[in-house]
Amino acid sequence: MRTLQLSKLKLALAAAFLGVTVSQSVFAQSVTEALTTGKAYGDFNLRYESVEQDNTAKDASALTLRTRLGYTSGSVNGFSATIEMEDSRIVMGQGDFTVGPAGYNSGLYSVIADPETTELDQGFIQYKNEKLTAKLGRQVITMDGHRFVGHVGWRQDRQTFDAMSVAYAPVKDLSIKYAYVTQRNRIFAQAADIDSKDHLVNVSYDTSVGKLVGYSYLLEMDNDTENALDTIGLSFTGSAKAGETKILYAVEYAKQSNESATTDYDVDYVKLEAGAVFSGITTKLGYEVLGSDDGLYGFSTPLATLHKFNGWSDQFLSTPAQGLVDTYISLAGKLAGGGWAIAYHGFQADETSLDVDDLGNELNASYVKKFGKNYVAGIKYATYSAGDINVDADKVWVWLGAKF
Template identity: 45%
Template sequence: MKNCVKPLVIAVAMGAACSAVAADNFVSLVKEGDMLADFRLRYETNDTEGGTDAATALTLRSRLGYETPSVSGFKVLAEIEDVRAFIDEYRIEDPDYDIVADPVNTEINRAQISYAKDEFSAVVGRQRIILDNARFVGNVGWRQNEQTYDAALFAYKKDAVSLAYAYVDQVNDFTFTSMDVTAHVLNGSYAGLPVGTVTGYAYLIEYDDTDATLDTHGASLVGKQTVNDVAVSYRAEVATQSTGDNDALYYVLEAGATLSGVTATLGNEVLGSDDGDYGFATPLATKHAFNGWADLFLATPADGLSDTYVSVGGAVSGVKLQAVYHDFKADEGSMDYGSEVDFLAAKGINQNFSVGVKYAAYSAGDDASGKADTDKLWVWGEARF
C-alpha cells in the first residue's frame, strides 16, 4: 500500500496541474515562469591530527531549474544539482586524505508540484523541507549537495497559527545516497503570546530496511523583549526520544542580548544519554549549524553531549562577523570531550552575489572518544539568480 500512495498522489496532482495549464496559452505560460540558478565555488581544508594527510578541496556546486507561474494555484518546479571537484585531495575522492564531505555527482535536486490558496499550501514530490531552526528537520544547506525529501507536505497558516504535516517516503542526503523511510512529520506553532512563539512537534520515523523506529516529541518557546535599549532574546526547548529499546532527553536553554548592533548569546544544549548506551539522535537535522562547525559531533556519543557555548556577532561595513566558543562534555558521567572556537566573516555584495570565510579549530579533551585535534577552513563565493 505504501508503494502505491506516493505515485497516486503525484498523478492526481499532476493531472490537476496539467488541466489548469491547458486552459491558458502554453507559450505565454513558459515565459512567465522563473529560471533558477545557484552556483557556489568553495575552497575547503581539513587538517585532522592522525595518520591521514590534510585534505584540500575546491568544489563547484551548480543548481539549474525552472518553476512555472501559478495557474489556478498550481506550480511545477524542476531542478538539477551538480557537484564537481577541481582539487580533490580529500577522503571520499581519495582515502589517503582527511574527510571533506562533498562527493562528486549529479542528481535531480527538486521535482515538485505545489499548490497554494488562501491559508493552505501543499507540495508533493522531491522537495526542500526546513522546520523551525532546522535542529530536527532541515536541508543540510552547508554541504554542496543539500538534503531533500521525497514527500507530501501540507501547511496551514492563519494569523498567529502555523501548522505543517509531511509524509516522507525517502530521504536524499548530502552524500548522494538515499534512505527509505516511513516518516510522519508534524509541527505546529502559535505566535500570539506576549512572551513569544510556542511550538510543538512530533517526528516519527520508521526505517524501512530495518523496521527500526525513532520517535521524537517536543516543544519550544522562542521570544524577544526590549529592555531599555537592549533587545533580549531567549529560547527554551525540550524533547523526548524513543527507539523502542532506548529513551533519551533533549533540552536547550539560550539567552542573548543585542546592543548597538552587537549580539552576545550564551546557551547550553544537551543531547541526553540512556545510561551510556544511547545518545539522542537528530538524523534529519542540519547538523553543521550545531555543536561546532568542525562537525565532530554529527553522531551523538552514547554518553550523550552537553554543549555550552558563547557567541558574539555583529556587522562592520556590511560584513557579518561572528565568533563562537564551545565546551563539550558528556551528559552521562563527567567525560571531557574538548572545546572548539569558530570564526565567520561573510558579506553579501548585492542581491545576487555573496562571499565568505569560515574557520573552525577543535581541541580534543582527555576523554574525546577517538576524536583528534582538527582545523578546518572554508573560503567561498556564491551567485544566485
C-alpha cells in the same frame, strides 16, 4: 414537432461541444501562459575547504563548484511546478579528500563531505491558496530552525526529501505543517540515499511574547527492520525590549525513544538560551543537552542541518553514546558592510565515566559579505581541541557565491 425537438437537441449538443472546446482552449492558454511566464534561476557556489586532523588520515583539501539550475512555472488555478538540477564538481584537480558513504577515496584523507554528483535536487507540483500550501515530489523541507529537520545547505549536495507536505494556516498566528517522507536524499550523492516512512508534524503559534512550537517527528527507515526513532517536543522562543536593548530567550525540551530488534532506549533533549542585542552586537549564552541512556545511546537528530550546531568542525555529527552537553557563547555583528561571528563551545559528556568526561572545546569565527544584489563571499575557521574522544582538528573555508 419531432423535427423541432431534434433541432433543439442538435443546438444543445453544439453548445455543449462549443463550451467544452472553449474551456479546453482557455485551459490550454492558461497552461501555456504559466509555462512561459515562469521564473528560471541559478545558484553557484565555488568553495575551498581544508582539513587538518591529528589522525592517521592525510590532511584534506577541496576546491569544488556547486551549480544549481531551476525553473518554477507560473500558476494555474493555484497549481505550479518546480524542477531543479544540482551538480557538484571538483575544480582544477583539487580533490584530495574522502567521502566514505559515496565511496570516494575511502580511508585516505580526512572527510570533506562534497562528492561529485549530478542529480535532481527538486521536482515537485505545488498547490497554493491563501491558507494552504501543498507539495508533492522531491523538495526542501525545514522545521525548527533546522535543529531536527533541515536541508544541510552548507554542503554542496544539499539534503532534500521525496515527500508529500502540507503547510496550513487556518487562523492568524497559527501554522500547521505535516510531511510524509518516502526517501531522504542525503548529502553523499544518490548511492547513500535512504528509503523511509517518516511522519513530520510541526505546529506553531505566535503570541505577544514569543513563538510556541510543538512537534512530533516519527522516523523509520524502510528496510524491512524494526527501527522506529520517535521524537516529541515543545519549544518557546521570543524577545523583549529593555530600553535600547533587545532581550532574547529560548527554552526547549524533547523526549526521544528508539525501538528496534537490538535496542530500546529513551533519551531527553534540553536547550536553554539567553541573549541580548545592543549597539549592533548580538550576544548569546546557551546550554544544550543531547542526553544519554546510561552511557549506551545518545540523542539522535539524523535529519538536522548538523553543521549549524555544536561547532563548525563537525565533531559531533553523531551524538556520542555518552551524550553531549554543549555550553556555548557567541557574538555577532556588522563590519565593513559584512557580518562577522565568533563562538566558543565547551563540550562534556551527559553520562560521564572513568574514561569519558571531557569532550573538548572549539572556537569558531566567520566573516561574510554581500556584493551587490547577486554575489556573496565568505571566510570561516574552526579549531577543535580534543578531550577524552576524537582528535584535534582545524578547518578553513573560503567561498564565493552567485545567485540569478
